Amino acid sequence: MISGRIILNREIAKDHFLISLKLSNHFGSAESPFQGTSPGQFVMLRVKGKEFPLLGRPMSIYSIYPGDNGFIIELLYMVVGKGTYIISRLKPDEEVYILGPLGRGFDIFPDRGCVVLVAGGVGIAPLSFLGEHCRKGAVNRSLKIICYVGARRSDLLVGLDRMGEMCSDIRISTDDGSRGYHGFVTELFQRDIISFSSSDSVVYSCGPSPMMKRLAEVLKDHPVPCQVSVEERMACGVGACLGCTINTKSGYKRVCKDGPVFDIKAIDWE
Amino acid sequence: MSVNIGDLELKNPVMTASGTFGYGEEYSHYIDLNRLGALIVKGISFGKREGNPPHRIMETPCGMLNAIGLENVGVRSFVDDKLPFLEKFDVPVIVNIFGETVSEYRRVAEALSNVRGVSGLEVNISCPNVSKGGVEFGADPGVAYEVTREVKSVTDLPVMVKLTPNVTSIVEIAESVEEGGADTISLINTLKGMSVDIEERVPYLKNITGGLSGPAIKPLALRMVWEVVNRVSIPVIGIGGIMNATDAIEFLIVGAGAVQIGTANFVNPRATIDILEGIEDYLIKHGIHDINDLIGTLKV
Numbered sequence A: 001m002i003s004g005r006i007i008l009n010r011e012i013a014k015d016h017f018l019i020s021l022k023l024s025n026h027f028g029s030a031e032s033p034f035q036g037t038s039p040g041q042f043v044m045l046r047v048k049g050k051e052f053p054l055l056g057r058p059m060s061i062y063s064i065y066p067g068d069n070g071f072i073i074e075l076l077y078m079v080v081g082k083g084t085y086i087i088s089r090l091k092p093d094e095e096v097y098i099l100g101p102l103g104r105g106f107d108i109f110p111d112r113g114c115v116v117l118v119a120g121g122v123g124i125a126p127l128s129f130l131g132e133h134c135r136k137g138a139v140n141r142s143l144k145i146i147c148y149v150g151a152r153r154s155d156l157l158v159g160l161d162r163m164g165e166m167c168s169d170i171r172i173s174t175d176d177g178s179r180g181y182h183g184f185v186t187e188l189f190q191r192d193i194i195s196f197s198s199s200d201s202v203v204y205s206c207g208p209s210p211m212m213k214r215l216a217e218v219l220k221d222h223p224v225p226c227q228v229s230v231e232e233r234m235a236c237g238v239g240a241c242l243g244c245t246i247n248t249k250s251g252y253k254r255v256c257k258d259g260p261v262f263d264i265k266a267i268d269w270e
Numbered sequence B: 001m002s003v004n005i006g007d008l009e010l011k012n013p014v015m016t017a018s019g020t021f022g023y024g025e026e027y028s029h030y031i032d033l034n035r036l037g038a039l040i041v042k043g044i045s046f047g048k049r050e051g052n053p054p055h056r057i058m059e060t061p062c063g064m065l066n067a068i069g070l071e072n073v074g075v076r077s078f079v080d081d082k083l084p085f086l087e088k089f090d091v092p093v094i095v096n097i098f099g100e101t102v103s104e105y106r107r108v109a110e111a112l113s114n115v116r117g118v119s120g121l122e123v124n125i126s127c128p129n130v131s132k133g134g135v136e137f138g139a140d141p142g143v144a145y146e147v148t149r150e151v152k153s154v155t156d157l158p159v160m161v162k163l164t165p166n167v168t169s170i171v172e173i174a175e176s177v178e179e180g181g182a183d184t185i186s187l188i189n190t191l192k193g194m195s196v197d198i199e200e201r202v203p204y205l206k207n208i209t210g211g212l213s214g215p216a217i218k219p220l221a222l223r224m225v226w227e228v229v230n231r232v233s234i235p236v237i238g239i240g241g242i243m244n245a246t247d248a249i250e251f252l253i254v255g256a257g258a259v260q261i262g263t264a265n266f267v268n269p270r271a272t273i274d275i276l277e278g279i280e281d282y283l284i285k286h287g288i289h290d291i292n293d294l295i296g297t298l299k300v
Helices: A082-088 A121-137 A160-166 A185-195 A209-218 B075-086 B102-112 B135-139 B141-154 B170-179 B215-229 B245-254 B271-285
Strands: A002-013 A016-023 A042-047 A057-067 A070-078 A095-102 A114-120 A144-151 A169-174 A201-206 A226-229 A245-248 A251-254 A261-263 B003-005 B008-010 B014-016 B039-044 B057-060 B063-066 B093-097 B120-124 B159-162 B184-187 B191-194 B209-213 B236-239 B258-261
Touching (some): A002 A070, A002 A082, A016 A095, A042 A082, A057 A082, A057 A121, A070 A082, A070 A121, A114 A121, A114 A185, A114 A209, A121 A144, A121 A160, A144 A160, A144 A185, A160 A169, A185 A209, A201 A209, A209 A226, B014 B271, B039 B075, B057 B209, B063 B215, B093 B102, B102 B120, B102 B141, B120 B141, B135 B141, B141 B170, B170 B184, B209 B215, B215 B236, B215 B245, B236 B245, B245 B258, B245 B271
Parallel strands (some): A114 A144, A114 A201, B014 B258, B039 B093, B159 B184
Antiparallel strands (some): A002 A016, A002 A095, A016 A070, A042 A095, A057 A070, A226 A261, A245 A251, B003 B008, B191 B209
């Protein structure tokens, strides 16, 4: 666990925050644990010196890059309860604890020419990191990255600018029709599904559970590989407490250690 | 810093609490397991258990509720797959055991006796999250006595019995397990509680109720340890909301021979080591050369 000094903690849409942290060097070790962080991994962010919130809050990594003498990490989060509300009130220069990077990230398929990202709300964070990673590591200059982004309303669409820079195409939906396609992002994706070759494409998704459940339904009979990053309330973040399990077709799995990335077909969405 | 807990000699009084430290490996990247007084692993039943459906946890003010349901790999897989990793360390491993029937407790105890790398058993008669076994055994003095006696009859390992606070008189249960032959008593397990989502009007835990742990329960745990220490003559291990060295020292002063660290591991993976170092600092600051000169020194 290391200290992170807040550089900024800004509300970018109603109840949606971007927090940027400067991570201290790992105590007693020359190498930062964040060396080689992979897209889809997460951190536990905990407020210092408080007994509430007691536990850290798991957040997917939005971006990470070397700063002077340490790493800078960015996270996107939504205020959903008292814990995230308290985090949202923290000011620049205040410090938090960061444990990570944790979990198993997305599998990369370098031989596939088309990466399809399906994002809902702050779920865009790990997909943006992934898109950037794929773009940088692309052997094939013609790699296509297509991103579907959905939100309830146009003012709740976050992370579009950065996503736009790395994507060949960005397709937007809102539940109320205030921007882009009027309806769910999974419907928008379903309309195009026939254009994605199952042998040359790979789909990655992150968003609210009902959205990913609909995506699972859409992809039920489709052979294209799809990986999703899921969330669950966590205590330890390291696989010890067994608190964050989800139901999969091969029994309960720990989101923190066996995930947070799973094959969409492996999860029991019921 | 060394303490004797019955026949167990520990290099210090800081142990991990069962269910909060996995099988040890999960935390081995964060701390040096060799420094622990003892390591108590996740509760083991005879066969593998899937545990309860999610959601299993919820944070509450200064604490958390859990209803894991004793998910574990079963005794055979524990011995074959989990224990070898721990043998690399110089730390006594105490295995928390659990059964749905008295005979299952006996079978698990038998399976772990004469296994290299197992230094003791902690008998869990106190889990609030399973429908059979667990709390029922720990809530009835007669049954608590019987489970303890059965386990003792099949093993030469030191036997620690872990008590539930969800009873009218924990002292009565403590006396029963002492009579049943327990070498040590550990307390407390979690307090049964619940939490409701008022928007959906559903419990936050699928199991409806769960066990409350964390700083919220510490004063109550401390009071119960104090009461039990005054009534039994076997060593007592203090558990319940210990987050830092001050908390741990409070338990030692009221008479706990050692402490177990639980929820604090989730908050800070280095909690056990921070607590250990904090106790050492306290001893130095107060000119105490032997930790045993601190244990049970409450002035009333």
